[in-house]
Amino acid sequence: MRRCLLLAVLLIASFATPAYAAPAPGAPGIASAWTSGAKEGLGTSATTTSKLWYTLGQGIVNEIYYPQADTPDVQDLQYMVSDGTSFTDEEKVATTHQVSLADPDSLTYQQVNTAKNGRYRITKTYVTDPARATLLIRTRFQVLTGGALKLFTLYNPSLGNSGMGDTGATANGQLQASDGNVASALASSTGFTALSSGYSGTSSDGWQDLTQHRALTNQYTSADAPGNLVQTAQIPVGTDTTFTLALGFGTSRAEASSTATASLNSGWSAVSASYQTGWHTYLNSVAAPPSSTTGITQQYKTAVMTIKAHEDKTYRGAFVASLSIPWGDAQNADSCCAAGYHAVWARDLYQMATAEIAVGDSAAANRALDYLFNVQLRPDGSYPQNTRLDGTPVFGSLQMDEVSFPIILAWQLGRRDAATYAKIKPSAEFVSHRGPSTPQERWEEAGGFSPSTLAAEIAALVCAADLATANNDPGAASYYLQVADSWRAQVDNWTYTTTGSLASHGYYERIDDNGNPNDGHTLGIANGGGNWDERTVVDMGFLDLVRLGVKRADDPHITDSLKVVDAKIRVTTPAGDIWYRYNHDGYGETADGRPYTGVGIGRLWPVLTGERGEYALATGALGTGYLRTMAATANAGGQIPEQVWDRGTTIGTGTGSATPLAWAQAQFVRLAVSLSTGKNVETPSVVAKRYQG
Structure with a gap:
């Protein structure tokens, strides 16, 4: 009898259990x-x-x-x-x-x-x-x-x-x-x-x-x-x-x-x-949307919130470049860990921190600077190319603008105390002795003399000199200014070609390998971009010379170079004018639109439209059109992409790269505030006073 009861219980249990109980087959x-x-x-x-x-x-x-x-x-x-x-x-x-x-x-x-x-x-x-x-x-x-x-x-x-x-x-x-x-x-x-x-x-x-x-x-x-x-x-x-x-x-x-x-x-x-x-x-704690955002106020508020959302909650002040993995659908995820953009670049962090200052959230910008000091700063004063939140390097190179930006940020935040100076002095020493050439410029693909990197280095040394003076270190202050002045005097000798074939007049190169812009050396373009005479490769990085106060906006070498980049790397989209990083760029989807996996075609970057807007403001012109072009590249969720398509029916809309790029959202916010303020709020006044008058 017991055997019959046991059999009945087992039969009932078998009908109550799914047909395919654990464990699931097919691993892994x-x-x-x-x-x-x-x-x-x-x-x-x-x-x-x-x-x-x-x-x-x-x-x-x-x-x-x-x-x-x-x-x-x-x-x-x-x-x-x-x-x-x-x-x-x-x-x-x-x-x-x-x-x-x-x-x-x-x-x-x-x-x-x-x-x-x-x-x-x-x-x-x-x-x-x-x-x-x-x-x-x-x-x-x-x-x-x-x-x-x-x-x-x-x-x-x-x-x-x-x-x-x-x-x-x-x-x-x-x-x-x-x-x-x-x-x-x-x-x-x-x-x-x-x-x-x-x-x-x-x-x-x-x-x-x-x-x-x-x-x-x-x-x-x-x-x-x-x-x-x-x-x-x-x-x-x-x-x-x-x-x-x-x-x-x-x-x-x-x-x-x-x-x-x-x-x-x-x-x-x-x-x-x-x-x-x-x-x-949070929104009530920061400045109200500026008047320049009339009609696009929602985009402004979304950008402000998006920047804040990129700050980590364990490592305070660490703002990742993007909560995304560019072309992640083509990236194998089997093993740890995805590189993606969920890492901290000192350069991108600087861009976000200056936007936070612009909106009135200096506390966030101070947290960012403290993160740089406490997590990323190396004993020799340098900073890694980028890191995980705990400071572990990801890509492993060195970029001199990223060593420079924390110094500028410290000055912008008014951090004149002795503890801060003790942090920035090693970086100023590193820049002054290891510059002006950089192992990589801001596009992270080539080394040499870069106008954008030089702008950051010179501005950083002037800011460091001011902080040195405030900390009773006149010898260091004098030395930093001497180096900054010398480099500023040589920027054009190092990066402005007068023999290039792109125009009948001179213009700034994207980068020069040895500081001789007329020798026609070959520049190898990463990501399958080919090999080119370095005099034929241009970007808009020289505008950093104006934005960071190193050169005047009406400098003839600046205005002549703008004619070249507008002819070579500008595309007019339904949203407005947008620029490539540089000509021959290979960082983007392939020619047939498939995801980038190491070789591709560079597309348009909305952040460069924002930089052009800041330059327009520096000349005294209205930059509102550039702000609205940036807003027009945002998708329905208000996210401004790293790259937008440069052709076809989707021209001006985001690609599969990184959307949002927090740097782009920060550029949008900072330009909006600058337009309403009437001047570029990022420009260090101590630099502009010395070099722009």
Whole structure:
């Protein structure tokens, strides 16, 4: 009798268990990748407690960063829809996308995705919990025509900055995953009716299952072998259903689960209100939008918030260059760690810090300078090309403008105290003894004598001299000014060619290898750009000589050089005039539009339009048109890209590089403030007084 009862219990248990119980087969799955660098929106709490950032693109979430702004953990999170018999739709592919700010004074983005077949609409609103590391997605699913539909969520974690190495399981009605000391938990306010964890590109992949069977037939309760994990769950919906999806993070699955649960229990209304209040408070703490932004005020506010969102919450003052991985969809993500732009460049940090000064957030700019001093500054006074947030070098080269900018920033912030001087003096010594030639200029591809680098070096030495005087170090002050004056007198001898073929008059080269601009040496262009006579390669870097106060705007060598760059690297788009970095540039998509993977064609950079606007202001002309051109390059989410297309029907719109580029947002903000102020707010007055009169 006992044997019969035991058999009956086993039979009942077998029917109650999914047909394909754990473990999921197929580990480790196919190779992983990141997602496009073209973000249409991003968000994070204005608090420092919630160490989570999200980005949006293609109508879905594509990348989440936790617990730092240099650690991506998610490839994508989206919905799938099926009628159960004839079709299964992948949200990012099967719908048309609209994106906007649901609240104009906070980074509360909303995506509206409407099925191309007209069957349904998905409306998603995003916030992060200010008290926790949770992303909340308020979702409304509407059936527009036809019969009932099924809704699924498809989650592709890449925890710990790696697409491989993730494991996952169903627990507490959630989809939980982990890789090392990073874990996630996906939960819904409605609960899930089916859940599964599997491996991308295999039979256990939920995407494969739904595409083939129109239902989640394989409900694997765990995927125990490390691999390219994919997690799928069904959400109970009717013809018009609103619910909240929560994706929580922690150092363990238990912590992530508790975090997601607590955010759901707090409720969407309370969490979203707290999130928005934080951003409202921040915007009220800085200067109001300047008069130059009339008609584009929303773009200005979005740019101000976007810059703030790029500051890390553990390493305060560390602003990453972009919460993106340029052309990430073509970048293998199997091993740690993606380089991307989620790193700190002293140059980009300087650009953001000066924008923060312009809007009245000097506290953020001071944090940036302190980060440079405390994390990146080397004993010899130099700075690395770029680093992870903890100071670990990423690319490993040296750029003399990046050694110079912290000195200028210290002067701009009025940091005249002895402790600050002790930090900047080694850098001033490094610049004065190792310059003026640089191993790399600001485009990070060539060494030699660069007009833009020289401008930063000269300005830095003048600023250092002023700080030395304030700290009773007259010998150093005299030496720095002597070097600065000498270099300024030789800038044209080193970089202004009078034998170049691009014009009948002289002009500034992009860079010269040995300080003889008339010798016609060969310049090798990175990224497949070829080899060219260095006299035939130009950029607009010489405008830094004006912006940093080293030369007057009406200097004939400046104005003659503008004629050349306008003829060689300017493109007039529907948005307005935009410039290439330099002619023959290879850093961009390939000729047929495929993602850049080492060789390509350089596209147009909106940040250069902003620099041209600052130059126009320096001449006494109006630069408002340049500001509006920059605004016109922003996408629907207000994000200004690193690069925009230079041809075709998409000319003037963002490529798959880095959107947003925080430097571009900072340039936009700083130009807007400068236009309303009537002068370039970044120009160090101590430099301009010495050299411009």
